[in-house]
Amino acid sequence: MITVNDDTTIGQALQAAVERYGSHSLMAVPPNPQRAYAAGGQELSYAEAGRRIAELSALYRSAGYGLGHRVALFLESRPEHMLHKLALNALGICCVPVNPDYRRRELNYLIDHSKADLIVCLPSRLAAVRESLEDTRHQPPVATVDAQGLASLPPAPRAAQAGEVTSDTPASILYTSGTTGQPKGCVLSHAYELAAGKWYASQPGFVSIQEGRERLFNPLPLFHVNASILSFYCMLLTGGCQVQTDRFQPSRWWEEVATSRATIVHYLGVIIPLLLKQPESAWEKKHSVRFGYGAGVEPQLHAEFEKRFGFPLIELWGMTEIVRTISDHTFARQVGTRSFGRGEYGLEVLVADEFGEPVPFGVPGEMLVRHSAETPRKHFFSEYLDDPEATEKAWKGGWFHTGDVVVQDPDGLLHFMDRRKNIIRRSGENIAAAEVEAVLLTHPQVQGVAVMAAPDAIREEEVLASIVLVPGVLASDELCGELFDFCREEMAYYKVPGWWWFTDQIPTTGTQKIQKHRILQAGQDAATLPGVRDLRARKKR
Template structure:
């Protein structure tokens, strides 16, 4: 395993890895006859990756891109995403991955907030990107990745340096904030390499063998899990990342077998969907040694392991710090929402609202830091252009995760719930405040309160409680009103953020300062989904088709 030093950069580590592991596979696309690209699959070795990255570096540099520039990548889960990211990082360019489900207003926000200097876009996403660019105040150049060599636009302001340092921004990943629009988490070279090294050295059942592992990760490359956590663990250990285009339960096992995967990454929704597949004699016909993920339902945990024959290791991480905690040391606490203990490099406190430690067994917010001497070491660099939010998250010298946990007498941490006003749906973090703000722009909505409700497949779903304006209060055609509200959400929000449930009410309780009291809308122990007048819109939530 390569051990990056304190001043290591991504480009330097790639060169070391290519020299050490040259002929080994680094990136793999599994075969998929239904896929328009690489239907027979594709493998890129370390040496091939280094050569391709050098070619991309030469092209970027010749066009004037380098230290200080930010480039948006809208390449979905293509292997080219990682090649472009590596090339950009080696030149000091910061990568801004783009969620392909973003609507034009969300794209416009990203373009303006990150002030990207260029966008590299799939041809199938070009029309959508242009629609977002038209709504943005800032107008950066853009190119399809197929035209990259022939038509790369020159940098508007050419770079003068191409020598990044460990603290140079490598990525800006957008994560849902609690007060509205997403925040841009700035991640340095040091952060990304430290995340991979931390994963690869967790010990116990998380053991990377000298010959390398084959990590099957179906999660999107615009998230921290696939593009940073598993990828850099692979790069540092001579392993490979198997990158499918998207999770499909009917394709999962075939791809895992075809690619001889030894590690799989999962979310709770993936486990649920795999468990409802009909039992098969091939359930244990695979090479998987362990799964890494979060959110498995406690009642499915042991049953999954028994049926499929490998442990699901529950972990905790977030974009601001993805040096993971994981329950990998036997005996594990299967089915208890346990996710590991504090370790050197991640100190943990469990605190009440006043910041005071709570006794073991008592729920409290999880606060973390690297150490007393260097609390922010290997964490994110901060929220882009939002020092106030960064310092608020770090108040008292500890990072406030917003997750409520308990700690038992052995030091094991157990997840309870999210303290932040965040909805977790199929691995996507959705800010209730962002959905509320958009709903309030509908001409019929007077007040909106958005919250999470349980979902048997997606973990959580979005529920919108809506007070209508007087002119719409007695609308007879509720179907037309619901369609109008949903179409409005589709126009301004990624499909997964739209309400899956809608409930109309005459009143939403507020405090004397007009803050909504969500805990008072429904009584204790009430499942809102079962209430009269609740409208189930989940079947309406679908990804938009790609446009050529």
């Protein structure tokens, strides 16, 4: 494994990996005739990647981009995203990935909040970017990337900072949903990203990485921390290859996994039941997978999956603010439970009550985490961009407050209980209820709204909107469809409510705080609400 210490930068780690693993494959794309790029598949060696990254760095440098700049990448989950990210990071430039499902309003927010110095996008995304720039206060220049590479690069709008790239230099700003509605920009340093890969690469038990031999199939998008940081740097530091598909397709999963010679697969809970529902095929018997690494599988599905497909699913816990994972990777793991491992030095855990005091074993409490008592924030996110108050609130008492409710056994084993308040977890996407509520309240026929999570057998959770209409307006299928389309124009498709329930009154406390638990109790099926409308089938990209 490449040696990484607290002073190592991403550029230094990349150079060491290119020198050590030059002929190995760093990135691969499995064949897919329906894909708009690399339909026949693609393999990119460390040496070739190093050459292309160096060329890109030279182009950015010659245009005046350097330390302290931020560049938004709208390159979807193509290998070009990682090539540009590494080229930018080598110069001390911070990468701001763009979710391709963002609508105009969401893209406007990212551009204005991140204050990107440049937007680099695919030609197919140029129209969306130009539309957003009609509305934004911040007006960065735009460049496009096509089959021939980076088109003409506009000069940097401001001078780069003086100084050298260090391990504390921001490498990425990832936008993660929060309970305040608007996403928070999570600033991640070079040290954070390399520490995530090193942590993963150093895990024992089932999660044991073999240097120069692994091919990790990741169906998760490169604008998320899992694919672009956790798995990618694990592969980079150990001479492995990241097999990056554009999106999860159940019917093609085993063919892509088998033909790409994957030894590891990453997953979300939603993936597992969909694979189990697929008819048996010859491809599912031809894979070389040693283990799966992910989160959110229903306990009763573990044994069924492992028996049919022949490898263990290792449940983990992680989040954008700290993607060094906790996982149940030991050979004595508890299959069929919601256990996900134990804390340890470097990622210590405290299960606490609302005052930050420890709760007894077996009692639910919020999971708080830190690196150690001496250096609690080491290798965590640097800050929430331009939000010191939120950053300090998250670190109250010297522990990072995850908002996740867990139960801890006497031997330290942790069991997941519930999601953080007001965050809906749908197919691996975190959705802020407040953001959906804010959009719906702008519709002229909506007087009040409460958005919450409803259980979903396939997607873990679905968005439920409880709506009070303005006086004189009657609920109808036509109005429901109009509200659905209204949300669809304003938000990524996965944020749009799938369940719609019209009511005369939303329950509140004496201080007018909405009591969502009185609308839909924990575990209650949304279909039991009288007159509820189900538009889940309309939620498509």
